[in-house]
Amino acid sequence: MRSIRTAAAVALIATLTACGGATSGAGEDKPSAGAKGTVNLAINPWVGYEANAAVIAHLLEKKMGYTVEKKELKEEIAWQGFETGEVDTIVENWGHPDLKKTYIEDKKVAVDVGPTGNQxxxxxxxxxxxxxxxxxxxxxxxxxxxxxxxxxxxxxxxxxxxxxxxxxxxxxxxxxxxxxxxxxxxxxxxxxxxxxxxxxxxxxxxxxxxxxxxxxxxxxxxxxxxxxxxxxxxxxxxxxxxxxxxxxxxVLDKIASKKFADGNSTAYQLVKNFTWTNDDQNLVSDYITNQGMSDEKAAEKWVNEHEATWKPWIPAGS
Amino acid sequence: MTATVPPPPVLQPGGRVLGTALDPPAPSRRGRVRSRTVAAVLLVLTVAAYLLFRTDGAADSSDAASFRFFDSVRDWVDANRDTSPFFLYGFNYVRLGVRLLVDTVHGALTGLGFAGLVAAVTAIGAVLAGWRTGLLALGGFLAFGVLGLWEESVDTLVLTLSAVLLSVLIGVPLGILAARVRWVGATLRPVLDVMQIMPTFAYLAPMTLLFLIGEPAAVIATMIYAVPATIRITALGISEVPPTAVEAATALGSTRWQLLGKVRLPMARTTIALAVNQTIMLALSMVVITALIDAPGLGQNIVNALQRVNVGAAFDAGVAIVILAVVLDRITTGAARRTRLHRPARQRRTRWIVAGAALAGVVLIALVPVRETDLPAYSFAAPVNDLVGWIELHWYDVTEGLKNGISAGVLDPLETVLVTTPWWLFVAAVAAFGTLISGWRAALIAALAAAGPAALGLWQHSMQTLATVLVAIVITMAIGVAIGVFCARHDRLATGIRPLLDAAQTMPSFVYLLPAVALFGASRFTAIVAAVIFAVPPVVRLVERGLRDVPPTVVEAALSAGSTPRQLLWKVQLPMARGGLLLAANQGIVMVLAMVVVGGLVGAGALGYDVVAGFSQRELFGQGLAAGLAIVLLGILLDRLTQGFHHSKRPRG
Amino acid sequence: MTPMIEIAALWKVFGPRADRVVGTPLADLPRAELRARTGCLAAVRDVSFDVRPGEVFVVMGLSGSGKSTLVRCLTRLIEPTSGDISIGGESVRAMNPKRLRELRRRQVAMVFQHFGLLPHRSVLDNVAYGLEIQGRSRAERHRRAAETLALVGLQEHEHQYPDQLSGGMQQRVGLARALATDPEVLLFDEPFSALDPLIRRDMQDEVRRLHAEVGKTLVFITHDLAEALTLGDRIAVLRDGELVQVGTPEDLVGAPADSYVADFVRDVPRSDVLTLRWIMRDPAPGELCEDEPLSHRTVIRDAVHRVLRAERPIAVVDGTERLGVIDADQLLPALISHHRQVPV
Missing domain, CATH: 3.40.190.100 (Glycine betaine-binding periplasmic protein; domain 2)
Known part of the structure; x- marks a missing residue:
């Protein structure tokens, strides 16, 4: 009896080992970083962030043909999303040296994509x-x-x-x-x-x-x-x-998941190129908060009026 | 017609199943007098000890040993998530499996397209629960499109169905085992108790630790929340199968499996259908909360509205949730009711034909290129926000006065007393009074639970939360009992109020924060208001039922002895409904606690805030997890004390 | 003729470590004392009897006398504590679970006080249940079930559900279910005590008729003496788990074994049960009798008319042998020895 049980256990372990186990990133291979796919955009809970995200989302969807998945997440949780593949990019990051150390240096699942231009x-x-x-x-x-x-x-x-x-x-x-x-x-x-x-x-x-x-x-x-x-x-x-x-x-900056960055899609390049002033952001925030516009409407209005600002963000050949 | 149909099980709103509550015999007169004396002595002793030993109520350290321990656990998990066999071969596979399930359900529902899904739900409603329900489902699902919440509603539906599927797969077999195998039942009971006391909020953080954020963690958290109801009600259904039928089938030579498959399960199917119904309702309310750990759906809209203090936007999402809940509820209760009806074979065949036709219809309709965006759009946001604005403007003094009055007059003094009580005195008082009202067993558990927060290093926060909970409970019971008594005495009012109570109970706790926060800003009182709104409906229900369950012969006897209505209420109905009232208090406490903790999102502070902060700030993770544990302990403490009250008044020895 | 069922020294003790009771001095204690000393309840105590093939054997006792436990021990629905049971010559207690199931499926069927019907199945499927779990084909079991339903007069109701039927009809379904598997033995556990008196009498007639038609061995449990007397070829009286007396109805009424049985049968109209054998006297020497003798099996009541009209005593005979004589002096006390009519 015992030998049967032992044999079964050995067989089970062997099977599992052969499978190699599942890592935390497994099963998350959504076509996010690929060609014209979906970009998972974290939305942190303040309106300034929303303004950045609205404009980036608008450009990605309307000018470049991506689908954007917006995710209402608090800062910490958005960072965790880099690891699971739930999040491709955070577009206004306030410091967070501890998170940068964990996710960029230690786990190597995220990269710094440069400042947003906002102070x-x-x-x-x-x-x-x-x-x-x-x-x-x-x-x-x-x-x-x-x-x-x-x-x-x-x-x-x-x-x-x-x-x-x-x-x-x-x-x-x-x-x-x-x-x-x-x-x-x-x-x-x-x-x-x-x-x-x-x-x-x-x-x-x-x-x-x-x-x-x-x-x-x-x-x-x-x-x-x-x-x-x-x-x-x-x-x-x-x-x-x-x-x-x-x-x-x-110096507010943008963070992207390693996978998104490595894919080097035009979407990633747009995020990388994105940079604007506090006034730009305040204008869009004002549209959203006080003029009763939805994020999409506000972004559309700003984009229509500030072509000179966003034109250079759009990567060549997209 | 109903002679052999088992009565529907008695459910608490939280999905807890009650056995039949036997009226405990009244304690002897001498015993009562003696226990009163003991209580008085204990009270004096406690007050004296408090005055002698009260502390200055120093704030909790932000660096307790327990926090560091949980932090180190988190660090270990973070470091080993992709190397430890627990994760490689355990949790990560679970996560993958659940992800696969969610994707499959999502694919199936969205694959139908807008028109197809609406048609499918309508057809399912009509076939399972009659054409009325079909129409309701049709209207409800069209409303998601009209509200502009189609995708969110479908996402919520997908998560709910996935969690329910898991709950049924796990819960029904466990329920059967619990009913049939004594040690399984005995082992599960305390586990389920704790699971049901646990405020939803407390286990979000551990979920993200094990399963990271996203849909799998959300589905598993939801499953954990809902599965106790599945297990309990299934077990109840199985154990309620009349022994005579089982014996008769045994006497004919059935094997164990034949007994299960041909007798027990079919005879329990109405109850099991009810279990599924309850599971769906619980899952729906939890799925919304899991928006905090990145679950998609209507919960996201609510979180969003909460962050922008936009009551109108939340109102739309709330309406969508209620619609979804009502549609799912009607379909499943309709289906459950159908399991009791017997129809001749010919009619059954017709039903198959109807179902087949409906399927063909769904396929055809799915091909119609209608999209949810083609519907006219409507949103309640603007009118609701106008109303809220008006109230804020005109009622400011009233709301502010109420808030300040209760905070300064009741909440602060109570909080001060609790916070300055040394922990050992509190534990001793719990043990002493617990023994008096609930027997030593319950008191021991309660006292251990009371000592827990001190050990975790969260004494002050726990006492602050407890103070808020106690105030909220008193208000909840006062309002709930008043309305319950009213409903029990005025049938028309009761019928009028019932749909309101139904709708209120399908709303996830979360939604109630918004009106409260709009009226009262960020404060503990806001959490109290939300908790009262959340907990009053079930209390009303239990009180009303308790009063209505008083045997009519007793009422008749009292009336013929010349009682006035008031005497009838105070001398006959309320004392006889004691069981129902205590149950209402117990249930109310569990719900109030859950809500007060969620109030951490809107300035209620203390443990709830610790939990929120725990999953929003990395360095506070350990404290958050410890706070979650402290909340569970508070829940056990309150539950044991009041449950004991319910069960203990039997003669001892 | 070998008995159909043989019970020997059967014990059933409920309670903690029940097996320590039998065969020790504890077993001799009265029920209440045993309970106080050990917490055990001796539901069946040292019961032995035989049931002959084709016989209607009634077990009678008040509630709590152990009769329901006793009948459940026969097919081990309740596991006996000790003793022997054999059915058709085979020891039931030695059977393994598989053989025991076979016994329940094919040889012994049971009818229950509360019917034990399955509410989710139609009448037809309820009756077919026993055949279904034997793995018979759908067509076969439905044919057989329909036949059996016709036997109990329910052929019109096969597609209805149990809760659409009256209590009496439900018990007919229970009866049909037991008959459907064509068992050798039918066990009845107080089958009619939940029914109205009138329906009860109908059902008793039904059982008598079926017994005459299909000729099974019947073991019938009841607390109703009248029912026992009507149906039973022999009656066993059970008190506190112990067998007090086994005998024909006449034996019980005419010669109660003890005061308990006597008390039981006190109200039975003796003239309805007893035969002339019980009251005849020896003829006086040279006494002249009526020409036409009476059989010794004649029930007293049936003889009243003739005896009271006769001018001389009437001879009581068994065939040609004269057993005694009877006249009004013997008859009248038997007629007035009770004061209440018991419905039979």
């Missing part, structure tokens, strides 16, 4: 009226003095610092504790929720201290003032738990 800024902001009324509020050293102004139902008796989507690049909790600020970080859950709160704070003159970033269309409509945090120095954010300095400036 990224992350910081702490207050509405203009607060800066007018309390001029010294824009220095972090004075924030504790005004903590009472920012109290809300969620802030546990301290001042509220309103953060965004948990997936965003943030050091806020570490900053609050390391700078010994009498504040509680409250997550609104999304960009839209921060924008809503910021608009309300401006319109109804309500106190608000919040996480925000550029490029961002809202700055074209209303004024917000950045609070000065201790100056950023190279490496001061190396240990995320001990950060006590401001956010660095970011």
């Amino acid at each position: 990224g800024v992350i910081g702490w902001y207050v509405p203009q009226w607060m800066a007018d009324k309390y001029p010294d509020i824009t220095d972090w050293k004075n924030l504790n003095k005004y903590a009472d102004l920012f109290k809300t139902s969620e802030s546990k008796g301290k001042g509220q610092f309103l953060a965004g989507d948990p997936s965003f690049v943030t050091n806020d909790e570490a900053l609050v504790s390391n700078l010994k600020l009498n504040y509680t970080v409250v997550y609104s859950g999304s960009e839209a929720a921060i924008i809503k709160a910021a608009q309300q704070a401006s319109a109804q003159k309500k106190p608000l201290l919040f996480y925000f970033y550029e490029p961002q269309w809202l700055f074209a409509k209303e004024k917000y003032v950045r609070v000065k945090l201790p100056e950023y120095k190279e490496g001061c954010d190396a240990d995320l738990k001990k950060v006590a300095c401001d956010y660095p400036d970011y």
Whole structure:
């Protein structure tokens, strides 16, 4: 009896070994990187990213004949998609040195495809009226003095610092504790929720201290003032738990999966060539958010009006 | 006609199957007095201990041992995904297989084309459940096109069907085994309990760890969510087969397999059809949530709407989900009902002919070059957004006042008390009160579950979540019992409200966040509101049923003794419906917990936020996984305490 | 004539480690005490009897007397604890599962109190079930099932479903199902106790008629004495799992083995059951009798008319042998010894 069982086990293992096992990328050979196929475009949850993606998708579909599959994914998860083949490219990446190390250097499933041309800024902001009324509020050293102004139902008796989507690049909790600020970080859950709160704070003159970033269309409509945090120095954010300095400036870039890059299709070349200014992006974001246009309509409008900008992105022979 | 048809099993909305609840005998008077004294003493002791030992409620460390452990697990998996035999020959193959299944189902459905699929669903509805359902299916599927959500709806349908297929393949045999083999049943029971308490949210991260993101992980997560119902209801159906029929068939010399194939399965088929129905409903609500791990479909629209706080867009997707749910529900319950009808052979033959004709029709219609884009388009987005805007503008003071009032008046004090309670005191209190209300066995499990979060290093967050959950439960029960009592006493109201409850229960938890967040912004109160909306319908249902189950003879007796309606309610109906009420509380708690955790997406913070952050930020992965575990432990804690309450009042010893 | 069924020293003990009871002093304990001491319930205690071919053998007892357990032990639907059972000369307890299935499929069929019909099958398919699991062809089993249904008078109903039939008709289906496999032995477990009294009587007639027509060996379980007396060639009385008495109806009524049986049969109109043999007296020397004698098998009631009209005692004979005489003095006490009419 035992010998039969042993034999069966050996046979099973032999079969499996002969098959060589399945790697994580197996079974994902969709014709993505091939000729005129499908491009899997990750969509990260803020409207600026959407603007980049909308324009790229529009060009790929309408001008170059690709099919674009848009995937609503948070940043981390989009990076995981490089490994599984779910994602071909991310078109606005904010830093993420840890992810770059994992996926580009260690796993070698992704490559850096160069800057988008946008300059990224992350910081702490207050509405203009607060800066007018309390001029010294824009220095972090004075924030504790005004903590009472920012109290809300969620802030546990301290001042509220309103953060965004948990997936965003943030050091806020570490900053609050390391700078010994009498504040509680409250997550609104999304960009839209921060924008809503910021608009309300401006319109109804309500106190608000919040996480925000550029490029961002809202700055074209209303004024917000950045609070000065201790100056950023190279490496001061190396240990995320001990950060006590401001956010660095970011050169936003594009990432593609290794497979997509190696295919070197015209779609990949378009992504590689894509580069525009903060104003360009804010314009499209504004179309999407405030003019009630769908992503497609907004992209179409921008593309129709800015041929000079996008013409050079289109690779020769496509 | 119905003499030998087994009654439909009693289902909880979560798909949990209840046995027949025997009315526990009332405890003796002396016992009751004694346990009251003990409770009072315990209460005083707990308060005294709290006042003596309360802590300053220091925040949780962000670097607990458990987080590091889970992080190291993640790192190991990441490093070995393509080398370890567990993955090479295990998980990766599972992923490939599921991917193949999804692709096959997707190919089959999209291969029909728009017209073909609409025709096919209509025909299936008509053949299985009658022409009315066929028309409903036709209208419903056309509506997906009208709403501009055709592809998304089909994607959601594909994932749901794939998950249901897997659930049935795994769940039905397991259900049969659980009913027939005692140790299998005994082993499965606690496992299924935990699976059903587990909030959907908590196992998304482990899924991505094992199966990465995408459709396979989504289908497997959905399957895990739905399969307990398949197993439980199938087991119930098999064990409810009348022993006389089995004995008669045995006496005629049936083999075991003949008994299974010719007696047990056919006699349980109505119940098994119901199991499939429940599985579909559960799978549908879960599939939507898996949008967070890159599953395509309507869930993506909801996630998107959530990110843009666009209630109108979510409304469209929500409508599509409800339509899909209603169509699938009607078809499967119709099919289940048909299994009970007996029709003469001639009629059965006609049905085959009809089915054949329908098939031919579908093939013909599939050739018609109509596309979903040819339909007129309509969206609820604009009017709904206008309405939301109006409410935001005009009700701002009311909503803000409500939020601040409840947060400051109830939530904060409760949270402070819980957070400043030393963990050992909390565990001791759970153990003591648990023993009192649920017996030592349940109390032991509850106490262990209570100690878990402390061991995981998430004590503060767990207590904050618990505070939110408790407040939400109190509100849910207050509203649910009030409406339930009302429905039980006014038949017309009950009939009017039932379709609403049906629709509400088919909505995935997720959808409720949007109106709440539009009205109340990002806060814990938002999660409470969403949880209340989510949990009230089943509570209403259970309370109403509990009240209606009070034997009419007792009501008659009370009325003839001269009770006023109020006396009847308080002295007869509510006490006699105690079982139903406790069940409602138990079920409400499980659902509230699930929703409060999802509230982490909209500023409810604590454990829910940890989970969300865990799968959005690499360095927080370990904390997220630990938080998921803590949520499960909280669920077990609450469930054991209340379930014990339900079962324990039997004389001990 | 070899018996069809032989039961010898049969025990069935339910409960933990039930096999330790039989053959030890524990076995002699009364039921309640055994239960208190060991937690075991002796449902059948040391039962032995034979059933002859073609006989209607009734097992009678109150509920809880072990009669249903006893009948299930015959085909090991319940596994006996100890003792011997043989059917057609073959030991049932020695059978392997395959042989046991054969026994159930071809030799012994059973009719149940709650019918045990399969609600998802038509009447015809219910009756054909036994043949179906034997692997007979569809045409053959349907032909045979239709024949059997005709035998019980249900030929009009073969395409209906069990829940469309009345209780009595359902039990006819159960009967037809048992007959369809043409078994040698039919076991009835209180088949009519769930039916209305009138229908019950119809069904009893039906069983008598079928027994006359097909001539099977019948083992019939009932708690109804009247039913037992009507149907049984012989009756076994069971109390607390033990056999109290086995005998013909007359034996039971005329000579109850103990007070339990006597109590049971107290209300039976003796004149309806007992024959003249039980009340005749020896003739006085030189006593003159009526010309026409009465057979000793005549039931008392049937003799009333003649005896009361006669001027002289009437001789009771077995063939030509004179066994005794009877006159009104013997007859009248037998007629008034009960006060309630029991429906038969």
